Amino acid sequence: MSDYDYDLFVIGGGSGGVRAARVAASTGARVALAEDNRMGGTCVIRGCVPKKLMVFASSFREMMPEARAYGWELEDGQFEWPRFHEKLEVELDRLEAVYRKLLDGSGVEIFDSRAKVAGPNSVALADGRTASAGHILVATGGHPIRPEMANARFGMVSDDIFHMKELPKSILIVGGGYIACEFACILHGLGVEVTQFYRGAQILRGFDGEARGLIADAMEERGIDLHLGTNIVEMRPASEVGGKSGAEMGMPAEELGRHDHDEADAGAVAPVPMWVKGTNGMEKTFDRVLFATGRAPNTRDMGLEEAGVEIGRRGEILVDEYSRTTVPSIYAIGDVTNRVNLTPVAIREGMAFVETVFKDNPTPVDHELIPSAVFTQPELGTVGLTEEEAREQEPIDVYCTSFRPMRGSFAGKPDRVLMKLIVSKQTDKVLGCHIVADEAGEMIQLAGIAVKMGATKADFDRTVAVHPTMAEELVTMRDPMRSA
Incomplete structure (x- = not known):
């Protein structure tokens, strides 16, 4: 003792x-x-x-x-x-x-x-x-953070979404990471008019470039008003520029979730309709502004x-x-x-x-080859290196296919899916797998096992396809789309 x-x-x-x-x-x-x-x-x-x-x-x-x-x-x-x-x-x-x-x-x-x-x-x-x-x-x-800009305290962070008593009619989401994109898809699907500003050239920085582009296209196709290379120049309560007053539209402060030792909400107030001016020249009033611009420990x-x-x-x-x-x-x-x-x-x-x-068993943490998913619509499932990362490391072959899946095609939907393998030219080892499709998170969990075990492209090739499925494309791609 x-x-x-x-x-x-x-x-x-x-x-x-x-x-x-x-x-x-x-x-x-x-x-x-x-x-x-x-x-x-x-x-x-x-x-x-x-x-x-x-x-x-x-x-x-x-x-x-x-x-x-x-x-x-x-x-x-x-x-x-x-x-x-x-x-x-x-x-x-x-x-x-x-x-x-x-x-x-x-x-x-x-x-x-x-x-x-x-x-x-x-x-x-x-x-x-x-x-x-x-x-x-x-x-x-950790906790979500607000940007350092005037009137940011009137905006929401991701914690607040779960405490809304009613949905706004319109929202501006600021950010291009997975949290911003997921909530853009969610709120659009629930009937909210969604506008998204992201200062970068493409959403989902750090993920595979081809996958990012396909998801951005799908989001816009669904009706999300996505503005890349765009940030807020100025924002202030709409009541100050002739819009509805904060008292009319504001959410009572007690309805908001205040978490993480108040770090996320230092100086925050109840969200109100905001007039926003963007670097792209847009001037518009939104019922809510959501900042999905990062988190801090x-x-x-x-x-x-x-x-x-x-x-x-x-x-x-x-x-x-x-x-x-x-x-x-x-x-x-x-x-x-x-x-x-x-x-x-x-x-x-x-x-x-x-x-x-x-247990007296020194065990280092293994942070290599962790599968993950982004729950946009469609989803992104990913494990291992992106094409961009892999080609900086060694010569690679890229096996890739994009197509309209059977279910959506029959219904006349324009949605496309992506199946992509990054393969080492020298060892034939699969360095990365990237899937954009409905239920991609479910698929990547299983593909992640193979990639973690060090499976080669030959191992994928000799696996019999399950037909008809989207995932069968992972084992039927015979010729590389390109090499780098």
Whole structure:
């Protein structure tokens, strides 16, 4: 029995922190966890889970005309946001309860309080209590940020989307990353008039160029007003330029979700209709403006630097391959480290931490060849190198096909899908796989296994196709489209 109150104290009740706490407790360790917001963190409460449910809800809009093309007689319905939102909140409450039950069942002591590091082996709670621990694990995640510009406080961030009591009629989304593009597709599918500004030359920077272009085309084809190379020059409440007043259209501040220790919302106010002028000359009033311009780690006022933990220039906790900070007793996992900001990665990091610290099995975190998906419409599934990255590394062959899938083609839809393999000329190894299609996320999970195992193009070729499917194209492309 150590002299500490706990063997492990976890700060943060998101997916990574909860998994680490539970698994550590299963080894017999005395574990406590502190969370000052809702258990489940960004993914469960204000990220992946509610977002995916919104993706499902938004996809039904296109099913109506498609069903008629297949011979069904039905009328277009009307989406009721309050009805969906009420059920969404019930589901999130259920999931939070599941997380709490899992912790309780594992013997983890829960503190519903904000916690900060008070020393290498000490944690201070907001209510004045302190606790000592042999190890401290920081898993506080990240938060959305607003740009530094006049009146940005009137805009929304992604957290706020899940707390709207009613849908706006129009919205300007600022940003071109996956969060911006996903919400553009979701809100358009729910009937909102969507305009999107992105300062770059193409959306989804960092993903495969060909895939990015196809998704941008599909978004515009669906009716999203996408403006590339465009940013906001000026924005101010519409009431100041003769529009509807903020009192008429503004969302009550208490209806908004304020999370992550208020870092996301410093100086924020209730969103109101905004008059916006863009660098492209557009001047327009939108019911809402959503900033999807980046996220930052939750490290402010955490006592980390005072305890000797080194912080990076973007506010991230610097860790080694074992998730250990510059203080040997303090570790960090998940988005707060700004390595690969995905929920399954945070969970893997938490598992590796437990192996290293509580099972005497030093386990570095493997961040190579991680499959991921962007839930736009159509979806993007990706694993490994993009064509642009691969050709900078070595000579490659690019196997690629784009076509109208059977289901949509029959219904007269213009949508195209993309199946793409990046292959090493020297080793025949598949370096990357990129899919743009409905359910691409499901497909890339399976393709990711093959790529992670080091499959070659010959391995793909000798796999019999499943016909008729979209995914069969991954194993029937015989000749490279191009080489680089």
